[in-house]
Every structure is written in structure tokens, then in C-alpha cells.
Amino acid sequence: MKKLAQLTLFSLMLVLAAFGTVQAQTSCPTFTAPIVTHGDPFAHYVIPQQRLTFTVTTPANSGVQTVTAPGNTVGGINGVTSGGLSVSTPNSMTQAVSCQDSFWDINFVIRKSGATVGDKVTLFLQNADGTNRVNLVLFTVQSGGAQVTQLNPTIFLFLNDRNATSGQVNQGDVIPFVNNQTGLLTIALNQALMSCRQLGFEIMRAGGTGTTSVIMADIIMFRDNSSTMTGPDINGNMGTFPTGLPCGIACPQCPPGPPTGCTYTQGFYKNHPNAWPVNSLTLGNRTYTKAQLLNIYNTPVNGNGLISLAHQLITAKLNAARGTSVPGEVASAISQADTLIGNLVVGVDSVSTSSTSNLVEILTRYNEGRISGGPRHCG
Numbered sequence: 001m002k003k004l005a006q007l008t009l010f011s012l013m014l015v016l017a018a019f020g021t022v023q024a025q026t027s028c029p030t031f032t033a034p035i036v037t038h039g040d041p042f043a044h045y046v047i048p049q050q051r052l053t054f055t056v057t058t059p060a061n062s063g064v065q066t067v068t069a070p071g072n073t074v075g076g077i078n079g080v081t082s083g084g085l086s087v088s089t090p091n092s093m094t095q096a097v098s099c100q101d102s103f104w105d106i107n108f109v110i111r112k113s114g115a116t117v118g119d120k121v122t123l124f125l126q127n128a129d130g131t132n133r134v135n136l137v138l139f140t141v142q143s144g145g146a147q148v149t150q151l152n153p154t155i156f157l158f159l160n161d162r163n164a165t166s167g168q169v170n171q172g173d174v175i176p177f178v179n180n181q182t183g184l185l186t187i188a189l190n191q192a193l194m195s196c197r198q199l200g201f202e203i204m205r206a207g208g209t210g211t212t213s214v215i216m217a218d219i220i221m222f223r224d225n226s227s228t229m230t231g232p233d234i235n236g237n238m239g240t241f242p243t244g245l246p247c248g249i250a251c252p253q254c255p256p257g258p259p260t261g262c263t264y265t266q267g268f269y270k271n272h273p274n275a276w277p278v279n280s281l282t283l284g285n286r287t288y289t290k291a292q293l294l295n296i297y298n299t300p301v302n303g304n305g306l307i308s309l310a311h312q313l314i315t316a317k318l319n320a321a322r323g324t325s326v327p328g329e330v331a332s333a334i335s336q337a338d339t340l341i342g343n344l345v346v347g348v349d350s351v352s353t354s355s356t357s358n359l360v361e362i363l364t365r366y367n368e369g370r371i372s373g374g375p376r377h378c379g
Contacts (some may be wrong), residue, residue, distance in 0.1 A: 028254035029056045031066040031083035031096075033216035034076070036234070037223040038104075039241025043233035044162070044220065046080055047243055052199075052219050054096045055252045056085065063089030069215055074109045075160065075184025076217030077234050084215030086111070087203040096214075097200035099251040100128045104194060105220040106136075106187040107162055112180050114210025116141045120149070121214055122204075123187065125197040128250035136187055141212060145176040156188040164188040184217060194222060196247035222246055261324030262378035265367050266315040270297040277321040283310055284341030296346055305356035310346045312363035313337045319367060326366075327374045333362040 032051035039045045056064060064087055071080040087094045103125070110121055119141040126133040137157060138150040151157060151171040159175060160183040161167040169175065175182045201214050226244030233239055269276060279290045288296070293314055301308045316334055320326050326334070337359050344351070362371070369377030 029064060029066045029085070030054060031068070031085060031216075033083050034071065034080040034218040035101075036077070036218050036220045037241050037243070038220070039233065039239045041237070041239050043235065043237065043239060044077075045229075045231065045233050045239065045241040046077060046218070047221075047223070047229070047241070048231070050243065052098050052101060052216070052221075053251060054083070054085070054098045054199075054216070055254065056094065057097050057200075057252050057255060058093065058095045059255050059258070061089055061092075063087060063092065064094050067213055067215060071217060074181070074215050074217045075162075076107060080218065082215050082217045084108075084213055085201075085203065086211050086213035087205055088114075088209075088211040090205050090207045090209065093202060093204045095200060095202045097126070097198050097252045099249065100196050100198050100247050101219075102194055102196055102222040102246045103189055103199055103219060104222055105162070105164060105189065106199065107217040107219065108185055108187075109215050109217060110139060110141075110146050110175075110182045110185070111213040111215065112141055112177060112210065115208025116206070116210040116212050117143055117208060118206030119208075119210075119212040120202075120204040120206075121146070121212065122202045124200050124202075125193055126200060128196070128198055130252075134193065136189075139175070142174060145174040146182055147174045148172060154190045154192070158186040158188065159183050162186050196250075198250070198252065259325045259327070259373065259375040261319075261322060262375050263319045263324055263367050263369050264315070264378050266297060266311050268378075269315055269318050270294070276318060278318070281314060281317050282338070283313060283346055284338050285343050286345065288346070292347075299347055301353075303353060304350045305353035305360075306341065306344060306346055306349055306351045308353060308360050309337055309341070309351075309356040309363075312360050312367060313341075315367045316363045324375050327371055329362060330366045330371060330374065333359050333366075337363070 032053050035047045035050040035052055036044050067084050067086050069082050071077040071082050074082050076082050085096050121139040123136045124133050136152050136155055139146040140149045148171050157169040158164050159167045159169050164186055203212050223242040224244035224246050225242045228240055229243050230240045280287055296310050299307050365371045
């Protein structure tokens with residue numbers, strides 16, 4: 001359901017160098033939370049330089065904002081910065097999902113402001129490919145607190161006890177808001193759920209004018225002994241703790257952003273050279289001037305797949321250079337076309353039309369405004 005990526009996200013659309021490489025346009029909010037582990041002597045240790053990244057995996061709008069807070073203001077750890085998400089758009093659902101990791105305990109708070117009665121917050125785990133979702137807890141915002149509407153019977157929920165030994169909360173209980181915020185909520189997972197998974201949460205807004213936030217105070221993780229560190233625990237006592245990563249990196253990608261701009265076909269650019277946003281383009285490994293590109297436009301295909309590909313590639317790159325959004329499928333086709341052309345000279349060399357037909361078809365649909373999820377034609 002969701003493609004996997006390294007710890008990078010999709011870039012904003014870029015036309016690099018002499019508009020030679022085009023990348024797909026997407027963007028989405030992200031935030032991070034502190035990572036804590038157990039050490040020797042047994043205690044909680046904040047792992048320096050390790051933070052859990054969450055990505056908003058639903059289309060975001062101006063009502064979705066990332067937030068940060070000093071850890072001690074959300075029941076967390078003094079000296080660290082906690083992160084989360086606030087949603088104010090009425091009648092909306094916003095989801096954030098973390099990179100894959102091995103979770104032990106999850107420490108968080110729920111904040112509210114304004115009219116939020118009826119808002120719902122769900123925390124869940126899932127596999128890195130988005131399958132086998134396990135709902136952990138569902139909260140429903142009431143006038144004076146957040147009610148535990150559903151609680152997975154295999155986990156434990158605690159209030160204001162990060163050690164998960166007292167203050168247990170049950171399904172049906174209402175967690176009171178104090179200064180518009182719950183106390184520290186701790187989800188203690190059972191061993192079966194501690195395998196490599198992604199942590200996510202959903203905020204479903206009701207119709208009121210208000211804001212509901214979820215802030216991850218810190219996350220307690222399993223770490224292996226392939227690497228260790230010596231340092232203070234959260235109370236300042238020295239100890240040794242593991243820092244080895246037990247799971248491979250698997251992070252959710254941004255959802256595609258809405259298309260921007262519109263596209264023109266080769267006929268427009270061929271007949272309106274003054275409307276070109278650039279005066280040169282790179283095709284393969286070579287840079288061509290506007291005059292050379294116009295000559296290519298005026299060269300008939302006559303069974304030469306290199307010419308038919310160049311016609312659509314030039315057009316796609318001119319559309320991109322105008323600021324028109326480029327879907328991932330098209331960005332990939334542009335990259336493949338440049339690789340295929342390589343050091344060939346367009347207008348001199350020749351390739352079969354069968355070797356370029358698939359790329360020509362994708363680029364033609366983009367330039368004509370017919371690509372799925374892409375911008376429309378300007379006409």
C-alpha cells in the first residue's frame with residue numbers, strides 16, 4: 001500500500017543543471033520524537049543522535065501543523081524536545097506514521113483547544129508495507145477529558161507513570177484535561193507486538209472550531225548490543241546502554257501532492273519559442289541550444305525512435321521548467337529517457353521506435369494532460 005524509502009522523503013520538484021534531471025513534486029509534514037532505551041544499571045537512557053521520524057501520510061492542508069514542546073512540559077524527560085502534530089481542520093482525518101522500529105513503551109499526551117468534543121485519536125502499529133494494522137487505543141474527546149473508548153486487551157495503558165507500574169487506565173475511563181492537556185499516557189506493549197513495526201496515529205476532527213494535538217513525549221525502544229554507549233540515565237546516573245538498531249530502515253513516503261500548473265504539447269512550444277522558460281536543455285549527456293532544439297522539433301520521425309522520444313522529452317522538460325508539477329511516473333520516464341539517450345546525438349544517431357515507445361507514450365500522456373494524478377492540459 002505504501003512504498004518504502006530510506007530516511008529521505010520525496011523532494012520538491014527540481015529541474016537540475018540545465019534542466020536535465022526532473023524529480024517528482026511532493027511534500028508533507030514530518031516531526032521527530034526522542035528515543036529512549038533500557039541500560040545497565042536498569043534505567044531509562046536517552047540515545048543521542050537517534051530520533052524517531054513520523055511522516056504525515058494523508059494529504060495535508062493549512063490546518064495540519066507539526067509542533068514541538070520541551071519534554072518536561074508533556075510529562076516527558078527534562079532537556080529533550082518532544083514532537084507531535086496538531087489538526088484544526090473540521091471534519092478531517094489526518095494520519096502520521098513512523099519509520100520502522102522495535103517499540104517497547106510509547107509515551108505521549110493529547111492536547112486540545114477550542115471546540116473539540118467528538119474528536120477521536122487512534123494509536124496503532126502496522127507492518128512496514130502498511131499491512132496487519134493493530135489498533136492499540138482509541139480516545140474520544142469529551143468536554144473535560146479524553147475517554148478511552150477502545151483499548152486493545154493485549155496491552156496496558158498507564159497515566160503519569162512512565163515505569164508502567166501504577167496508575168493503570170481501563171477502557172471507559174476518562175483521562176482529565178489539566179490546562180487543556182492530558183497527563184503523560186504510557187502504552188506498555190506485550191512481547192508479541194515488539195517486533196519491527198511502524199507506529200502511527202490518526203486524529204479525526206469533528207465539526208467544531210478547535211485543535212486536537214498528539215505529542216510524542218518519548219518512545220522507549222529495544223536496542224541490541226551490536227553497539228553501546230556510556231552516559232547518564234534520565235536521572236543523571238551513569239550507566240551503559242545498547243544503541244544497535246534491530247530493524248532495517250523502512251519509512252513511509254509522502255503522499256502525492258495536488259498537481260500544479262498545466263501542460264502544453266510540442267506543437268505549442270514549436271510554434272511559440274518566445275514562450276520557452278529556458279534557452280537550453282540537456283538530452284541524455286548533451287546540452288542543446290534553443291536553436292538546436294527547434295531543429296529537432298522540425299525533424300520528422302521517419303522510423304527513428306530517438307527523434308520521437310526527443311520530441312516528447314523536450315516538451316516534458318519545458319513543461320517542468322515552467323513550474324508544472326511532475327508525477328513520479330513521469331519523473332521516472334524522464335530519467336529513463338535521459339539514460340537511454342546517453343551520449344547519442346539527437347538528429348544524427350538513430351534507435352528503433354520499439355525501444356522508445358513505452359517512454360514516448362508516458363511522456364505524451366503527460367504533455368497532453370492525460371496522466372493519472374497529473375496536471376491538466378493548458379488548452
